[in-house]
Amino acid sequence: MNGVLVIGASVGGLTVVEALRRKGYGGHIRLVGDEPHLPYDRPPLSKEILTGRWPIERALLRDREQLDDLDVELDLGRRAEQLDLEARTVCLDDGRHLRYDSLVIATGLAPRPLPFQPAVAGIHTLRTVDDALALRRELPTARRVVGIGAGVLGCEIAAAARSLGRQVTLIDPLSVPMARQIGGELGARIAAMHQRRGVHLRMGAGVCGFNSVNGRIGAVELADGEVVPTDLAVIAVGSVPATDWLTSSGLTLSDGIACDAYCRAAPDVYAVGDVARWRHxxxxxxxxxxxRTNATEQAITVAANILRADRPYTPTPYFWTDQYDTKIQVHGVIAPDSRIRLIEGDAAAGRFVALAESGDTVTAAIGWNHPRGVRTARRRLVMDP
Ligand SMILES: Cc1cc2nc3c(=O)[nH]c(=O)nc-3n(C[C@H](O)[C@H](O)[C@H](O)COP(=O)(O)OP(=O)(O)OC[C@H]3O[C@@H](n4cnc5c(N)ncnc54)[C@H](O)[C@@H]3O)c2cc1C
Structure with missing residues (x-):
């Protein structure tokens, strides 16, 4: 018996291990991750870790003792380099070929770089704890910070930098922040929230280059000719699935690992979390x-399916974001043409529950500083299982 091999030692991978043990799986499990750290949680990186409110240890998903109790062989600081589906092996960067009965791929994402990004100091991305620490080290001495990309991550970074007293400019080609995730109407609320806190928004603007002085960033150039001076730039223009090591595997890779409804990419090979694509x-x-929630829920389904439950994965998408003193929670999907209808609370007071509707269909329930209300409202979702 070769047991279960999990590649990617973060929330998706670790949850598969825990769910397997909870369900009574007694075989061998190995968890391989290319980061040298014990598995940790990413959401605090752009919030509590960046602002220094939490020490790093608080972001760990489990302590050493809890990991020992799982009886899992941990291979940290080791990168998977190749998958051979026929031989049922994964080759690591130290030359070992690991055999498996079931394989779980949970390798997540890597930040999307800008094609014209120079290798100078003061330009950051944020995906790992090491990224967060590098950024946190520089924030106290940077007077001006530019955020490139006003998606969820860019907005959280802007909020963290602003609460540390930095002068912050947030740049994005779209007309409002977080437009892709929450649409124009709620995006305008996000814009107002950041402007109230003193963030300078440059929406509808594209970055086309960087100026550097003595090997350090000095300014960001916009396509309309404006030059925005800065001491620090954080690029948050999206991420790409970490599938480079699978190119020769024969798995179907198309903006993620293509899976069936059971999260299976090939016989006895599963994908979990940010890297997995499937037809809902x-x-x-x-x-x-x-x-974050998808990574956990999908991992639990995959553990069940490794144990032959044959359970299709039918989640209701959910994400949250914390910016300043505001928690925004979205169950479901807000389509670009959705109407937003307030059903509880007071929008002017910054605490409300709303529904996103397309025609007669409720596609999302949105909580704005209203966790209790949105829990109830999500029952109105058509896709809620
Ligand atoms: C800064 C930040 C803030 C976030 N905040 C929120 C939030 O507020 N709300 C929310 O819902 N979601 C949030 N998310 C998203 C959430 O953290 C992710 O959805 C979640 O981490 C996905 O888990 P995963 O296990 O699929 O992938 P990841 O957490 O990305 O883990 C993948 C792991 O695999 C490793 N790996 C990659 N390639 C290899 C290889 N070849 N060999 C070995 N190991 C490899 C990676 O280094 C990584 O450790 C945030 C993400 C980030 C980065």
């Missing part, structure tokens, strides 16, 4: 979700 059995839409 309820909506029929090819789906890949980049959020």
């Amino acid at each position: 059995p309820v909506t029929g839409v090819s789906t890949r979700l980049e959020n």
Whole structure:
């Protein structure tokens, strides 16, 4: 028996291990991750870790003792380099070929670089704890910070930098922040929230270059000719699935690892979390979700399916974001043409629950500083299982 091999030692990978043990799986499990750290949680990186409110240890998902109790062989600081489906082996960067009975791929994402990004000091991305620490080290001495990309991550970074007293400019080609995730109407609320806190928004603007002085960033150039001076730039223009090591494997790779409704990419090979794409059995839409709750829920389904439960994966997408003193929670999907209808609370007071509706269909329940209300409202979702 070769047991279960899990590649990617973060929340998706670790949850598969825990769920297998909870369900009574007694075989060998090996968890391989290319980061040298014990598995940790990413959401605090752009919030509590960046602002220094939490020490790093608080972001760990489990302590050493809890990991020992799982009886899992941990291979940290080791990168998977190749998958051979026929031989049922994964080759690591130290030359070992690991055999498996079941393989779980949970390798997540890597930040998307800008094609013209120079290798100078003061330009950051944020995906790992090491990225967060590098950024946190520089924030106290940077007077001006530019955020490139006003998606969820860019907005959280802007909020963290602003609460540390930095002068912050947030740049994005779209007309409002977080437009892709929450649409124009709620995006305008996000814009107002950042402006109230003193963030300078440059929406509808594209970055086309960087100026550097003595090997350090000095300014960001916009396509309309404006030059925005800065001491620090954080690029948050999206991420790409970490599938480079699978190119020769024969798996179907198309903005993620293509899976069936059971999260299976090939016989006895599963994908979990940010890297996995599958056709959602309820909506029929090819789906890949980049959020914390999906990684956990999908991992639990995959553990069950390794143990032959044959359970299709039918989640209701959910994400949250914390910016300043505001928690925004979204169950479901807000389509670009959705109408937003307030059903509880007071929008002016910054605490409300709203529904996103397309025609007669409720596609999302949104909580704005209203966790209790949104829990109830999510029952109105058509896709809620
Ligand atoms: C800064 C930040 C803030 C976030 N905040 C929120 C939030 O507020 N709300 C929310 O819902 N979601 C949030 N997310 C998203 C959430 O953290 C992810 O959805 C979640 O981490 C996905 O888990 P995963 O296990 O699929 O992948 P990851 O957490 O990306 O883990 C993948 C692991 O695999 C490793 N790996 C990659 N390639 C290899 C290889 N070849 N060999 C070995 N190991 C490899 C990676 O280094 C990594 O350790 C945030 C993400 C980030 C980066």
